[in-house]
Amino acid sequence: MHHRQLGRTGIEVSEIGFGAWAIGGDAWGPVEDAASIRAMERALELGVNFIDTADVYGNGHSETLVAQVIKNRRDQIVVASKGGLMGHHRDPKREPVYDRPEKIISAFEDSLRRLDTDYIDVYFDHIWWNNPRETEAFLTAFAQLKQEGRVRAVGVSTDDFAYVQHFNQDGTLDVVQLDYSLLNRKAEQHILPYCLEQGIGVVVRGPLRMGMLTGKFTAETRFPEGDVRHGWPQEDWYQTQLDQVQQLGVLTSQERSMGQLALRFVLNHPAVSVAIPGGKTPEQVEQNVVASTRPLLDEKDAQHIETVTAGTRA
Template sequence: MHYRQLGNTGIEVSEIGFGAWAIGGDAWGPVEDDASLRAMERALELGVNFIDTADVYGNGHSETLVAQVIRQRRDHLIVSTKGGLMGHHRDPQREPVYDQPQKIIAAFEDSLRRLGTDYIDVYFDHLWWNDPRETDAFLSAFGQLKREGRVRAVGVSTDDFDYIQYFDRGGVLDVVQLDYSLLNRKAEQQILPYCLERNIGVVVRGPLRMGMLTGKFTRQTRFPEGDVRHGWPQEDWYGAQLEQVEQLMTLTSQARSMGQLALRFVLNHPAVSVAIPGGKTPEQVEQNVMASNRPLLTEEDLRLIESVTLAAPQ
């Protein structure tokens, strides 16, 4: 495993992390807690030191699972979690829920209890829309949490460049979590250059396009009820992206699977600190982690990737 600096935070992270959304059990189809725990344990055995979760994943269940694997090794791991969507999960009208700093502090303390820790390494604002009342409340709360030493770094999880700039007034933004992959390169236009210029850490979610970039999906693939991908096969873009993945498969070999190629692509960008693919089983984790030691992309690889993906449906 190779390690990188998380922007200017002074925190060193494994370039492959563990994304703990799927293990929450409410968005990615069936998942067994025992398998999830084994997957996280295997990730840590292989050198992963960055685990990302959120209060809303499984309504807190993901955080409680993470707590079980970090308990005996907390000081050696980098744990990130997010707040902001739990209240909106119950209020889809997006009326301001976290409009006061103390509400955010309360949500933070709920996460601490579930995680069984007294500090968070990276705490994210999980709202992707910019309601100034909530954004300003998060900024105030984050400032307090950092002064108290209960948070080492703060960030936003969003793909909205305007929101990032608004949040970063005064240069207070430490980390951005964003969606970036071979099939979604929008972040290259503004957000990644912005983060690189300001030495803001970048955590990449969706590097495997929710499994699309493993190369395992076909037009016959069906996703169960309750899976966020359930409606994909009916979408116009689905077939087009399958075709693009098929073209990219020409870059795979015994030394590099499709998923590993996809992870190497996002790690190739100089702004990226860590990619956080999910993993429901130890076997999936092993495949992800091996990307850290897979061959770097060549100029020829990059030329083919450009020809296939620059026109990718976003």
């Protein structure tokens, strides 16, 4: 496993991390806690040291599972969590929810209890819209938490460049978490160059496009009720992306699967610190983690990728 610096934070992270959204059990179809624990354990065995979760994943359940894995080796693992969506998730009509620093700190402390730890390495604002009151409340709360030593780095999870700039108004933004993949290259326009220039670490969510870039989906694939992908087959873009994946398939081989190609692509960008694909089973984790040592993209690969996916920057 190769490691990278998380921006200017001084934190070293494995370039493949573990995304813990799916193990929350409420958004990605059936999942068993025992399998989730085994998946995370296997990730750590293979050199992963970065786990990303959030209070809203399974209404806190993901954090409680992460707690079981980091116990007795807390100092060896970089734990990232997020706050800011829980209140909106429960009652989206009640606005604003995180308009005062004390509300954010209370949510942070709830995460500490579920994670059974006294600090979080990277804590993200999980609200992607630019609500001035909530943004300022997060900035104030984050400054306090850093001063108290309860967080090592702070960030924002968003795909909105204006929000990134606003959040970094005083130069204290450490990390950005964003959606970036072969099928969504919008971040290349503004956010990734900005983060590289500012020394801001980048955590990539969605590097496998929620499974699309594993190459296992077809026009006949159906997703169960409760899965965030349930309505995908009815969307106009679904067949388009299936076709793009098929065209990218010529770059795969016995040494590099479709998913590993997708992970190598996002890791190829110099601004990226760590990619966080999810994994419900040890087998899925093994496929993800090995991407760290799979062949790099060459010029021929890059040319074909550009031909197939250039339009996804729009």
